Amino acid sequence: MSIYAKDNQLPSSCSITIFSVVLTTGSTQTDFGPQLKSLNKERFTVVGWDPRGYGRSRPPQRDFPPDFFERDAKDAVALMETLGFGRFSLLGWSDGGITALIAAATKPQLIDKMVVWGSNAFVSQDDLKLYNMVRDVSKWSERMRRPMEEVYGAEAFAKTWESWVDGIAQFAHRPEGSICVEHLPLISCPTLIIHGEKDPMVPSFHPHYLHKHIKGSRLHLMPEGKHNLHLRYAEEFNKLVEDFLEESPDYFSTPNN
DSSP: OOOSSOOOOEEEEETTEEEOOOOOOHHHHHHHHHHHHHHTTTOOOEEEEEOOOSSSSSSSSSOOOOTTTHHHHHHHHHHHHTTTTTSEEHHHHHHHHHHHHHHHHHHHEEEEEEEEESSBBBBOOHHHHHHHHTTOOOGGGGGHHHHHHHHHHHHHHHHHHHHHHHHHHHHGGGGGGSSSSGGGGGOOOEEEEEEEEOOOOSSSSSHHHHHSSSSEEEEEEEEOOOHHHHHHHHHHHHHHHHHEEEEGGGGGGSSSS
């Protein structure tokens, strides 16, 4: 698995691990550039990670068994432990947010804080319609498709994306369409949920559901934000993240601020 770090800082209590299991099957380098470049290196050790089958963590080819999110969460935690991080915070976008939710629920003793955006805990019938609408990457704009084709090649990207659509669709057949619904009550770390109100891929009921079911969580809405809000509004996003991570834990003593 590939690890990206902008500096060679030693592990510290202020470390951030970035999960880059993104909806567009990108990589840490393509999808977290402004965060790797601009988050405060004097305060944080930033670790970017490509899960198996994505980005530079290939081979193997990406696959989507029923437990692929749990597998990614286990891999991520094992990586950070191997690197010597005793405790760390999580940033997770889209599928990476789901991975972060599971990691925070299953390894609470390791997680300080968590930020997730563009993520969902279940798959609804409305979600399935959205996924199937974008299944054929040949219908995407060149601007959206080109960065992924540069990472994977056109044929491999199209195949991986179709496999992702099938992989995420399998959760719709579970009770409540659950991806990680049962994990949410187990999350105990301070959690910031960010949502772009113009996100075409994640309807607004998803962040509100997370906010309702993660004790003590905070929801921040960005009226003009879309799915890639951390790229389009990088300066605002980075400030939100830094302020949250540096906040006193006392703020979170009251539930669902």
